[in-house]
């Protein structure tokens with residue numbers, strides 16, 4: 001049979017989707033990117049916020065049309081939207097044959113294939129391009145309880161994968177050509193706390209037992225970035241000095257309503273601690289604006305913090321009231337126009353900060369990984385530095401030369417824009 005998948009949402013969901021596909025290929029089936037010729041279509045969904053749910057519904061309806069007209073005989077919806085809503089709304093989507101929960105794939109496959117899937121290795125995946133950069137999921141779920149977040153109710157409590165399993169998958173990825181390994185989880189810094197180990201120990205194992213030139217972490221929690229981790233990152237060149245720490249806000253009353261720690265004093269000292277321990281640290285963060293109770297005073301505190309912290313990378317999101325969360329019933333909610341104005345104001349401050357920080361890199365030599373041949377005719381390639389994560393951060397445009405995709409090389413930074421760099425390889 002031909003299987004096609006549409007992966008929505010985050011990198012963790014993408015990894016799940018690749019795993020699902022490998023269960024089918026292990027049983028002799030083939031992957032196609034052409035939905036009209038697929039026998040089985042999987043929509044692997046996200047349900048984190050309203051926009052993601054709307055995107056999931058649109059994708060299900062689109063694939064439902066193909067189910068009616070194309071070769072498809074089975075339409076499967078998987079991922080967080082299925083996990084969260086399948087019992088409530090499955091009657092509203094008669095075109096969907098199977099609603100798979102995040103842990104249901106063995107049964108789904110056995111029912112589809114009329115036999116056990118037989119696939120025992122828990123890590124093989126049908127990898128997405130580029131092979132040179134791959135995510136590895138080190139855990140499932142989250143044990144924090146941020147008042148605005150549905151993830152713990154969908155994915156359950158934090159459950160670490162064993163270090164051996166992660167190492168096996170990492171070594172397999174290296175053999176497939178991966179050179180940049182990106183560790184992901186809802187909170188990577190919580191890794192191992194349910195198994196008597198921790199993230200630093202996992203990193204030391206990966207450094208010792210694999211040959212990845214670049215190892216990056218996404219989604220650290222501000223409460224769990226400690227000195228051991230900082231010292232390890234500062235001492236190991238193969239570890240990207242890249243700190244992706246979603247902080248959500250800085251004003252104490254808002255952080256308290258979000259049920260998040262540390263409070264503002266702790267966040268200021270965390271930024272100082274990272275910058276003092278890790279010389280070339282790159283700080284990425286994201287903030288929620290328009291949370292219930294947020295006033296202009298709270299917003300000004302956040303503006304002050306952004307100007308103090310000078311994040312290298314930053315994202316802002318308007319508050320999305322999610323049913324089933326504590327924040328859903330909180331009031332008053334700032335007007336949508338006010339929230340949008342605050343988001344725009346913060347991003348315009350950040351735009352200047354980002355340009356200033358990137359311009360300071362002009363003339364420096366940086367390691368660059370080549371991601372793709374550039375769509376921009378003025379440049380041959382696009383890549384990233386160790387300070388740029390794929391999909392969310394800026395790119396480096398390279399004018400001349402001929403290189404392999406996934407090649408890591410040293411280049412001189414010759415220019416900068418608000419979010420991107422320009423480089424030449426000498």
Ligand code: SF4
Nearest residue numbers: 142144146149151186
């Ligand atoms: S840490 Fe992240 S995933 Fe966990 S509850 Fe908070 S926002 Fe949600």
